Amino acid sequence: MITLYELAGRDPALRFSPYCWRVRMALAHKGLDATTIAWRFHENNSLPGQPATPRVPVLVDDGRVVAESGSIALYLEDRYSHGPSLFGGAGGEAHARFILAWADGILMPAMAPLVAPAVLPVLHPADQAYFRTSREARFGATFEQLDAERSERLHVLRALLTPLRMTLAKQPFLGGDEPSYADYGVFGCFQWARCVGAPPLLAEDDPLTAWIEEMLDLFDGLAGRATVVEPSYQGA
Amino acid sequence: MITLYELAGRDPALRFSPYCWRVRMALAHKGLDATTIAWRFHENNSLPGQPATPRVPVLVDDGRVVAESGSIALYLEDRYSHGPSLFGGAGGEAHARFILAWADGILMPAMAPLVAPAVLPVLHPADQAYFRTSREARFGATFEQLDAERSERLHVLRALLTPLRMTLAKQPFLGGDEPSYADYGVFGCFQWARCVGAPPLLAEDDPLTAWIEEMLDLFDGLAGRATVVEPSYQGA
Numbered sequence: 006m007i008t009l010y011e012l013a014g015r016d017p018a019l020r021f022s023p024y025c026w027r028v029r030m031a032l033a034h035k036g037l038d039a040t041t042i043a044w045r046f047h048e049n050n051s052l053p054g055q056p057a058t059p060r061v062p063v064l065v066d067d068g069r070v071v072a073e074s075g076s077i078a079l080y081l082e083d084r085y086s087h088g089p090s091l092f093g094g095a096g097g098e099a100h101a102r103f104i105l106a107w108a109d110g111i112l113m114p115a116m117a118p119l120v121a122p123a124v125l126p127v128l129h130p131a132d133q134a135y136f137r138t139s140r141e142a143r144f145g146a147t148f149e150q151l152d153a154e155r156s157e158r159l160h161v162l163r164a165l166l167t168p169l170r171m172t173l174a175k176q177p178f179l180g181g182d183e184p185s186y187a188d189y190g191v192f193g194c195f196q197w198a199r200c201v202g203a204p205p206l207l208a209e210d211d212p213l214t215a216w217i218e219e220m221l222d223l224f225d226g227l228a229g230r231a232t233v234v235e236p237s238y239q240g241a
Numbered sequence: 242m243i244t245l246y247e248l249a250g251r252d253p254a255l256r257f258s259p260y261c262w263r264v265r266m267a268l269a270h271k272g273l274d275a276t277t278i279a280w281r282f283h284e285n286n287s288l289p290g291q292p293a294t295p296r297v298p299v300l301v302d303d304g305r306v307v308a309e310s311g312s313i314a315l316y317l318e319d320r321y322s323h324g325p326s327l328f329g330g331a332g333g334e335a336h337a338r339f340i341l342a343w344a345d346g347i348l349m350p351a352m353a354p355l356v357a358p359a360v361l362p363v364l365h366p367a368d369q370a371y372f373r374t375s376r377e378a379r380f381g382a383t384f385e386q387l388d389a390e391r392s393e394r395l396h397v398l399r400a401l402l403t404p405l406r407m408t409l410a411k412q413p414f415l416g417g418d419e420p421s422y423a424d425y426g427v428f429g430c431f432q433w434a435r436c437v438g439a440p441p442l443l444a445e446d447d448p449l450t451a452w453i454e455e456m457l458d459l460f461d462g463l464a465g466r467a468t469v470v471e472p473s474y475q476g477a
Contacts, residue, residue, distance in 0.1 A: 093332015099417030100329070100336035106407035107343065171342035181335030 006040075007032070010052055010063040013043035014127040014201075018232040021124070021200035023113070023193035024074040025062045026228065030189035031078050033224035035088040039064075046132040074193075075105060078186050091186040104179060104187040107168070112194055115162040116206065119155060122148040123203035127234050155204075162206060166213060173216050184223060192220040192228070202234035242276075243268070246288055246299040249279035250363040250437075254468040257360070257436035259349070260310040261298045262429035262464065267314050267422055269460035271324035275300075282368040310429075311341060314422050327422040340415060340423040343404070348430055351398040352442065355391060358384040359439035363470050391440075398442060402449060409452050420459060428456040428464070438470035 009032070012022035020026075020041065032039050044051065049059050054070035056063075064071045064080070071080045082091045082098075092098035121140045125148065128136055141147050146154070169191065172179060179187040195217055198206055207213055221229035245268070248258035256262075256277065268275050280287065285295050290306035292299075300307045300316070307316045318327045318334075328334035357376045361384065364372055377383050382390070405427065408415060415423040431453055434442055443449055457465035 090332065093335065094330040095417060096326065096329015096333020096421060097336050098332075099412060100333050100340060100415065100421070100423055102411060103340050103343075103404055103408045103415055103423070104336060106404035107339075110403040110407050111401070165347070167346040168339055168342035171346050172339045175338060176335060179336065179339055181331060185332065185336070187336055187339070 006067060007037055008065040009039045009041045010044045010061045010065075011041050012061050013045060013129075014234075015129045016127070016232065017043040019127060019200065019234065020231065021127070021197050022061060023197035026193035026196045027074040027186070027189045028062045028064060028077050029227065030184075030192065030220075030223070031081055031091055031186055033227050034091055034184070034186075034189070035081055035085045037081070037085065037088070045129045046135050047129070074190075078189075082186075089183075093180060093185055097180075097185065101185065101187045101190075105190045108190045108194060111165055112191065115158070115165050116194055116198065118144050118146070118151045119158055119162065119206060120198045120201065120203045122151055123198075123201045123234075127201050159206065163208065163211070166207075166211075170212055173213065177219070178216070184220070188220065192217065196220075196228050196231070200231060200233045242303060243273055244301040245275045245277045246280045246297045246301075247277050248297050249281060249365075250470075251365045252363070252468065253279040255363060255436065255470065256467065257363070257433050258297060259429035259433035262432045263310040263422070263425045264298045264300060264313050265463065266420075266425035266428065266456075266459070267317055267327055269463050270327055270420070270422075270425070271317055271321045273317070273321065273324070281365045282371050283365070310426075314425075318422075325419075329416060329421055333416075333421065337421065337423045337426075341426045344426045344430060347401055348427065351394070351401050352430055352434065354380050354382070354387045355394055355398065355442060356434045356437065356439045358387055359434075359437045359470075363437050395442065399444065399447070402443075402447075406448055409449065413455070414452070420456070424456065428453065432456075432464050432467070436467060436469045 009025070009028060011020045011025040013020055020043070044061050052059050052061070052063050053065050054063065054072060056072060060072065062072070062074055062077060064077045066084065071077050078091055090097070092101050117140070121144070125133055125137055137148065144151060151158070176182065178184040179191065195206070245261070245264060247256045247261040249256055256279070280297050288295050288297070288299050289301050290299065290308060292308060296308065298308070298310055298313060300313045302320065307313050314327055326333070328337050353376075357380070361369055361373055373384065380387060387394070412418065414420040415427065431442070
């Protein structure tokens with residue numbers, strides 16, 4: 006019996022966290038069912054394990070509490086080693102660490118200023134002030150400034166995606182012929198933007214679109230069927 | 242009997258190509274000896290296999306000709322499968338492709354404008370005009386302009402190294418506890434800068450320095466013992 010605490014919007018069915026999507030995909034990869042529980046930023050004290058800094062995802066498996074998407078993926082790989090591998094062995098796991106570091110250290114910092122303004126209106130009202138304040142401090146810019154810089158930031162993001170395009174020109178998934186946790190790590194970021202209805206991040210002819218479609222179709226369309234906000238964001 | 246054609250400078254002992262270093266390290270990883278042959282850009286027609294575009298590395302193994310560092314690594318992994326693995330299995334190979342794409346598509350384009358001006362004076366005189374013309378066309382800037390932009394380009398390069406630092410904070414090598422071809426792919430770029438005596442690319446307190454030292458020490462100091470030009474480049 007697995008329970009997953011996920012970030013939710015005002016609509017409790019709207020689950021958009023990039024890190025929670027990594028875990029959702031990893032669970033499906035392992036063929037595991039989970040009960041998901043909506044959590045919002047202001048529900049500080051409702052997470053199991055009473056972490057000092059409340060953050061999702063948190064996974065509870067038969068009483069064991071595991072926090073942070075990367076740790077959860079390693080836990081699932083170890084605990085459910087009979088299922089399809091998330092990493093493809095020790096070499097795959099070591100090299101995946103770089104891809105996840107790229108996703109966290111390069112992709113998210115470039116993508117977040119483009120997506121965060123669209124996150125704001127879909128949040129629970131009690132989360133909005135916290136979200137705006139904390140993100141504006143992190144980015145060193147107001148959401149209105151981010152919107153004004155959008156075109157330039159989009160240009161930078163698209164250039165940073167070069168290694169993703171180069172890799173996926175050679176193989177269907179980052180994991181090779183089949184998707185791995187590296188795919189879920191990167192895809193979660195794009196699914197985040199999609200779920201909150203952020204304006205398009207990729208040019209229409211970007212070959213990455215085909216890979217994203219493949220990811221949306223995996224596991225009987227798990228990510229493709231998710232609740233999303235229609236793209237309607239018009240500026241902060 | 243393996244032969245490796247490598248780019249050389251005016252001094253035939255100076256072997257600085259980042260792609261050739263990848264192969265040198267891969268051969269050592271597999272415990273293979275090779276005879277290396279100096280090649281210069283102007284020796285167009287001297288490479289085995291008569292490629293349309295003469296480029297090194299080219300490896301000849303018992304009459305079989307294999308060009309391009311990535312193809313050579315895959316060839317060695319397949320042909321010498323009994324030796325230590327370069328990739329750590331299928332998952333490792335698939336994920337390594339992203340790291341190599343990052344090295345080729347992000348790291349090299351950011352590093353090359355900082356290193357190329359230092360390459361020029363170490364080249365064979367017959368190579369220098371070709372090198373300057375082709376590189377200035379590729380960068381869209383003269384070497385003198387590159388030197389003037391050095392500080393800003395250095396800043397960008399160091400920021401792009403974030404995922405490398407994040408990964409190596411968690412494990413000794415990109416390959417995990419032991420180096421893999423992914424390490425050689427990235428290290429080759431730094432060895433290139435080192436061999437031609439380019440001004441330092443990393444800040445003195447950059448934690449990547451420790452990883453580079455480890456790489457220089459591998460295989461009885463193979464890369465550390467290489468002929469280098471003393472850092473003396475003073476501008477184009």
